[in-house]
Amino acid sequence: MSSQRALRVAVVGTGTMGADHVRRLRNVISGARVTAVVDIDAERAKSLADATEGCTAYTEPAVAMAAQDVDAVLIASPGPAHEAALLEALSRDLPVLCEKPLTPDAASALRVLEAEQKLGHRRVQVGFMRRYDAEYLKLKRLLDEGKLGRTLMLHQQHRNPAMPAWFTEEMLINDSVVHEMDVTRWLLGQEITAVTVHKPAPSAQAPAGMSDPQFVLFETGAGALVDVEIFGHCGYGYEVHAEAVCEHGTVRIGDEHGPRVSADGRWGGRVTPDYIERFQDAYDREVQAWVDATRRGEVTGPGVWDGYAAAAVCEAGVLSQREGRRVEVELVERPALYR
Template identity: 60%
Template sequence: MSEPLGVAVLGAGHMGADHVRRLARTAGARVVAVADPDTERAGRAAAGIAGAGVHADALDALHRPDVRAVVVASPDAAHEEALLAAVTRGLPVLCEKPLAPDPRAALRIVEAEARAGRALIQVGFMRRYDAAYRRLKALLDAGDLGRPLMLHCRHRNVSSPPHFTSAMLIGSSVSHEIDAVRWLLGQEITAVTVVRPRPSSGAPAGLLDPQLVLFETDGAALVDVEVFVNCGFGYEVTCEAVCEHGTARVGDESVMVVRSRGGARQDIVQDYLVRFADAYDREVRAWVRAAAAGRLTGPGAWDGYVAAAVADAGVRALDSGRRVAVEPAERP
């Protein structure tokens, strides 16, 4: 029986700590290092995992001889350095979105991977692994409803982190919809328009929340995304496909409705790690199997770059109030 895949997890925040816990129960994987500048936080994430080292510096963790793969869950600005180092070492990577904070950095990562001559980087667009989204993808691919004409999407969070900016509603939150649109439709996004209603009174001062993001695709489909990161009541992600011969909607099946005492109450999940727990499990299991076999089966670095390029166009549309064309670089 082969040795478990030794994984270094870079970043021990909310997402990184969750990855540590998930990897610890994933067959064929073993967490051998957790890196975070806050070594106390890294130590808490690694607690109870035999042999897991704690590092303040991510690059130190990558140079351990028992590291055979990497999960990048550090802040966005730290992704490029870690990814370039992992590619240099030939290490498979699961990188949480975004691939990099801007398309220029993302393209540098794609080019480095191309020079290495091997696909190594998977981006954490976990909706591709969600059971409901996979059913919708299969339905659209089968063509029974005819050609997709529109997608209606909602992306709502209870509240935004203190550091969240208006641009991050697109670059961080809507990046999931950007990838989902490309994957579900098999089409590229060609232009972005952002419409800004009056900000919610629940949004922090200066945050343009909510926003309505409109995508056009090269297959003549239209997509609208309501992103509202301070809705106050729960975490909701839905997607409705409007096709020539019918519609299909996913995202409502994760709630529970309780009827009692002459009324009804509907529970709404409060966190993305709860709503997409199964998708994260599927994603990590598939990545571990592929990495151990020297393959890449999920969304790659180019998908991360395209998401960054579309998000960049979206931020420019937000700032200008105009429709902005998406003009990606040529793929290496």
């Protein structure tokens, strides 16, 4: 496509995340416009399309991708639907931004990886938005500078006020801790080689049958240890923290988001209520970076290998969660396209 023309995007999935991306592309992002929305719920897709100038509603991703006014695809449908949409987009050599997970399991992620390799060039960026968060970017720069020495340990907390009624215990790993998996790999530049999940006594706020919170331990290829506290029903707000413990110092992020007020003998601030508000700026940077790179004919950011690696770590994590033991991560050899 011409770098002078706005990128014409089909958004697949019009739920909470998809609708937010349509809003973002329509009102925040420069150099792109939404020309198609896709959802199996025809009325929901039509309602969103009617509110977006020059946009057509579809119920089938393949039909939308075949439209003459579609240059690229943003996939925000549920994870089990990602593989089919990704393979369709790759068969048409269309650029893709795919929300995590790439696919729900390592086997399907490998099929996507193989399809992209056949093209001989990268086409897919995976939506691990924390890589675009201002605080995480500062942490990454500090670690990469090397002044603090090697990172020996990484402590992380991931707390949600509550999870939807349909949220399962496995999803604590696959839908929540997956972010820490990618952040760990990105910050340290190391693959995760083993996972161990520990379960303390569950909170009284946890749904029946769910052990929440949980404590997840990663081992990396270079010998770092990484722990993650995942608390799906903390009750008070949405918080994400990370602290890198290095040879010559430590770095911590996530303690405050917004003003700290001291008045009337008290001090305090506000805890964000959900992930969309907490990472709104990161989503904006992520999508803008994708649009800019796509218009240049490039692919930047986390890719199919990162999505596959996360899926493989998730599988090890869920197995550890079920069986209460340390589980090694199985990865294929990294292809040359992703080195």
